[in-house]
Amino acid sequence: MINNIESLYVEKQHEFIKQYMKMIISFSLIHVLLHNILLFYKLTFFPIIIYVIFFLISILAYLFVEKILKIKFKILVYSQIILFSILIFIGNYLSYPKFPIALFYLLPFPFAIYMVESFKISLISTFVIFAIVILNFFFWGGSYEHVPRFDIAVNIGNWFTYLYILDFFLPIIESAFVIFLISYYIGIFHKIKAQKEILNLRTSKALSKEKIDKSNEPLEVLYQNVMIYLEKSKPFLNPHYTIQELTEALNSNRTYISNSINKVGNTNFKDLMNELRIKIVLKDIEDKKYEKFTIKYLFTQAGFDQQTRFNRAFRKVTGKSPSEYIKSLEKLEK
Known part of the structure; x- marks a missing residue:
């Protein structure tokens, strides 16, 4: 049941990302169309290129x-914040250097941070962003006199004036839409977390007795259960798999799990995961899958997320690098 809730949480994260991308594409298209129309009035082509x-x-x-x-949701959120921050400052001072209107794009950032962090951190980010907006406004000599008015005299016509005003205030409009989208999914995320907490409370008492019983198992039996579960379910294909997740899956005690791996398996949890992953890679190499796929693809599918970690683990198990191991197999076949 907990796994189902976690799957639902990830599913909703993916749903949010897709909806967010659609919104960004729509806003980008609106900017491209408006800036093409306003090109001759604004006398600048560079913002359009951006x-x-x-x-x-x-x-x-x-x-x-x-x-x-496939990237962790938290990493995606912060990478978007960093990327958009750079684009916001560049775009603002190229389009409207006299009034930092594009800084309104910073408003959704605290809401985005709240999706992956605590309310306290989100509140701190709100004050930081507010300070950035105020400082930039005064530092760049911003003035309300540079805000477009509906009575601006434009020789091309009134419709052009309205488009110019719309383009100027787009950051506020777009930010409002993004904040609404994020707020909607924050509500969904909190409901899912609440369901998980309730389920944990209901099952904690039932599991406590079972964990006590399991903690008294001989280490040899526990180690056998660990290996059976790992080889059957292959959770180590997830590069971020932890011993805590293994403990919960077996309804055991973390200390006993660790001791069984250390004393019976003569290794530690990290090395055991890498050995199982290398075992899969070796099987793929023996099946000559490296002729169809890259080594990077093989070790990524096996659960490694970094080339250096894979190379280190491969050499530790085989005593050779991947290329050396493949060459030695090819020599034996000849």
Whole structure:
């Protein structure tokens, strides 16, 4: 049941990312169209190039969204904040240097942070962003006199004036939509977390007795159970798999799990996970899958997330590097 709730949580995270991407693509397209229309009035072509590039990147990201979804949600949130911060400051001072209107794009950031952090950290980020906006406004000599008014005289016509005003206030409009989207999913995330907490409370008493019984198992039997579970379920294919997750899966005690691996298996949890992953890679190499796929693909599928970690673990198990091991197999076949 807990696994189902966690799966639902991840599913909703993925749903949010897709909806967010669609919104960003729409906003980028609006900017491209508006800036093309306003090109002759604003006498600058560079902002259009930025929006076109950003629009194309957004489209490309959506096409490869399934690969993006494999990245941890928290990393995606902070990477977006960093990327958008850079683009916001560049775009603002290229488009409207006299009034930092684009800084309104910073408003959704505390809400985004609240999705992956505590309310306290989100509140701190709110004050930081507010300070940044105020300081930038005074530092760059911003003035309300540079805010477009509906009575601006534009020779091209009134419709052009309205488009110019719309373009100027787009950061506020877009930020409002993004805040609404994030707030909606924050509510969903909190409901799912509450369900998980309730389920944990209901099952904690029932599991406590079972954990006590399991903790009294001989280490040899416990180690056998550990290996059976790992080889059957293969949870180590997840590069972020932890001993705590293994403990919960076996309804045991973390100390006993660790002791069984150390004393019976003569290794530790980290090395055991790597050995099992290397075992899968070795099987793929023996099946000559490296002729169809890259080594990086093989070790990623086996649960490694970094080349250096894989190379270190491979040499520790085989005494050779991957390329050396493949060459030695090819020599034996000859």
